[in-house]
Amino acid sequence: MPDESYDVIVIGSGPGGLSTAALLQKRGLHCLLVEKNNLLGGKMISIDKDGYAYDLFPHGQVPMRGSAFEPIFEELGVRDEFVPALEPDDPRDIITLLYRRGDRQEYNRVLQGQAMTDPTPFFKLWDIGADDQAGTVRIMAEMAEMSEEELAKLDNVTMHEWLGERDCPSALYNYLGFHANASLAEPIDQVAASEQILIMQQMMLHGGGGQYKGGFGGLTAVMAREFEKNGGTLINNCRVEKIDIADGSVSGITTSEGKFTAPVVVSSAGIQPTILKLCGEEHFDKAYVNYIKGLVPGWAFTSIRYFLDKPVMDTAMYVMYSDDSWLDTERFEKIKDGSIPEEVLLFMVNHNFYDENAAPPGKQVLVSGTVCSSNPEAKEIEALWAKMDEQMQRFFPEIWEACERREYNGPKEIADLTRDSVIEGQGGECVGLAQIVGQCGSMKPDSNAPINGLYIAGGDAGSRGMGTHQSALSGTAVARMVQQYLRGRTKMR
Numbered sequence: 001m002p003d004e005s006y007d008v009i010v011i012g013s014g015p016g017g018l019s020t021a022a023l024l025q026k027r028g029l030h031c032l033l034v035e036k037n038n039l040l041g042g043k044m045i046s047i048d049k050d051g052y053a054y055d056l057f058p059h060g061q062v063p064m065r066g067s068a069f070e071p072i073f074e075e076l077g078v079r080d081e082f083v084p085a086l087e088p089d090d091p092r093d094i095i096t097l098l099y100r101r102g103d104r105q106e107y108n109r110v111l112q113g114q115a116m117t118d119p120t121p122f123f124k125l126w127d128i129g130a131d132d133q134a135g136t137v138r139i140m141a142e143m144a145e146m147s148e149e150e151l152a153k154l155d156n157v158t159m160h161e162w163l164g165e166r167d168c169p170s171a172l173y174n175y176l177g178f179h180a181n182a183s184l185a186e187p188i189d190q191v192a193a194s195e196q197i198l199i200m201q202q203m204m205l206h207g208g209g210g211q212y213k214g215g216f217g218g219l220t221a222v223m224a225r226e227f228e229k230n231g232g233t234l235i236n237n238c239r240v241e242k243i244d245i246a247d248g249s250v251s252g253i254t255t256s257e258g259k260f261t262a263p264v265v266v267s268s269a270g271i272q273p274t275i276l277k278l279c280g281e282e283h284f285d286k287a288y289v290n291y292i293k294g295l296v297p298g299w300a301f302t303s304i305r306y307f308l309d310k311p312v313m314d315t316a317m318y319v320m321y322s323d324d325s326w327l328d329t330e331r332f333e334k335i336k337d338g339s340i341p342e343e344v345l346l347f348m349v350n351h352n353f354y355d356e357n358a359a360p361p362g363k364q365v366l367v368s369g370t371v372c373s374s375n376p377e378a379k380e381i382e383a384l385w386a387k388m389d390e391q392m393q394r395f396f397p398e399i400w401e402a403c404e405r406r407e408y409n410g411p412k413e414i415a416d417l418t419r420d421s422v423i424e425g426q427g428g429e430c431v432g433l434a435q436i437v438g439q440c441g442s443m444k445p446d447s448n449a450p451i452n453g454l455y456i457a458g459g460d461a462g463s464r465g466m467g468t469h470q471s472a473l474s475g476t477a478v479a480r481m482v483q484q485y486l487r488g489r490t491k492m493r
């Protein structure tokens with residue numbers, strides 16, 4: 001039987017919640033971790049079934065060197081178990097890139113290694129002349145060399161605006177339009193330049209597209225094991241129905257398995273579901289509630305998993321985009337209105353490249369995705385799946401012909417698996433709150449919510465960078481805040 005009373009209760013076992021719980025338990029606090037699903041990991045969940053081991057959604061680690069998970073493993077005493085399945089200086093071809101210029105009919109196809117500092121494969125892919133090559137190098141170098149202070153000044157500048165102040169070659173602009181979709185699930189005309197340039201910097205200097213044997217779930221398994229080994233209580237299959245609040249302070253949670261008490265509750269269930277549903281609007285002033293309701297959720301990915309009956313894929317990732325297929329706000333609105341474009345962008349992860357045991361002998365598994373709305377009720381999802389399959393047949397016939405089974409996912413499945421939908425259009429987002437101007441950097445919601453003892457960990461608060469990385473950073477920061485809060489409380493007594 002679990003205890004009824006704890007120092008800290010953490011809601012959610014994604015990278016945000018699990019890192020907070022594992023660190024606080026290691027530091028000697030008595031913690032309860034509650035997860036509504038049977039399987040742990042939130043959006044970075046991995047499946048280990050029928051001889052296959054893969055992520056439910058297409059994932060790549062950015063940065064590969066200096067990942068936020070590394071110091072967590074270090075502190076947990078399991079540094080040797082932090083083993084990325086790809087080194088930033090791996091000499092092999094890593095990505096198969098397909099790109100079609102707006103003025104061409106055909107796609108160019110190149111193989112690219114890890115060294116994003118060498119733009120030669122891009123120049124070949126884009127088929128651009130010396131002037132545009134020089135312009136590209138200038139802007140890439142400016143991004144790579146930007147200091148923290150310079151980045152911070154770009155929280156309220158969109159990437160589109162930042163590039164507009166420079167003489168940006170159209171091939172580079174189109175690539176960054178694609179990159180905003182693929183790495184942040186945002187449009188270039190809304191994404192904060194500070195966020196996108198940070199991720200570009202990390203990819204250039206510290207490598208992108210990292211993975212782990214067994215998928216990202218390998219990280220979850222180690223952190224959860226250490227949490228329990230250090231005395232933490234983990235209850236899965238248990239939905240938190242309410243965060244209990246008395247006299248302006250949290251007092252615990254009400255769950256499908258009963259009530260538990262603690263002076264601190266850390267929620268990684270999403271800031272909007274946490275404040276509006278689990279706590280309830282009545283506990284906050286109107287201005288804060290309106291602020292929370294006005295926060296914009298990020299976009300989602302539809303995803304198809306292809307199970308192949310023979311090994312046909314060579315590189316770790318397959319990426320396909322054209323000048324017409326990446327989405328800015330206007331193109332996105334057209335899709336939402338039911339007008340599916342001729343082609344969509346594709347971002348696909350071949351788990352077998354990273355892990356020889358990702359599929360039974362002689363087989364392979366590919367996890368693909370394209371951007372879409374985060375609305376669990378979105379009407380366009382089936383048409384996007386059909387478009388993804390159609391492109392697979394046309395451009396990757398060897399993969400399509402080897403396919404013996406497919407699985408389809410979209411924002412509804414993401415929401416069911418992770419966060420509740422509490423405002424219209426929200427629930428299925430890939431990362432969390434949109435990393436757009438007005439809600440990034442200094443304007444990102446604070447992890448410390450305006451109720452004593454309530455903290456928000458994960459993608460929605462207190463951090464920046466790419467999905468899993470920023471959630472683990474946020475979880476690490478929240479662990480420190482909680483300790484400080486509890487120390488302050490003890491002194492007051």
Ligand SMILES: Cc1cc2nc3c(=O)[nH]c(=O)nc-3n(C[C@H](O)[C@H](O)[C@H](O)COP(=O)(O)OP(=O)(O)OC[C@H]3O[C@@H](n4cnc5c(N)ncnc54)[C@H](O)[C@@H]3O)c2cc1C
Pocket residue numbers: 011012013014015016017018034035036037040041042043044057058059060061062238239240241268269270300301303369414417418419420429430431432457458459460466467468469471
């Ligand atoms: C399609 C897709 C592609 C992605 N690609 C990448 C990528 O390439 N690289 C990258 O770094 N990131 C990627 N991400 C994003 C990354 O997975 C997320 O940013 C990250 O997992 C968010 O972590 P989190 O801890 O904030 O929340 P989550 O992972 O969402 O975890 C929240 C947890 O809380 C639990 N929970 C919610 N409500 C309750 C409740 N009431 N009671 C109990 N438990 C509850 C949920 O079940 C869940 O387990 C992708 C995500 C998706 C969906």
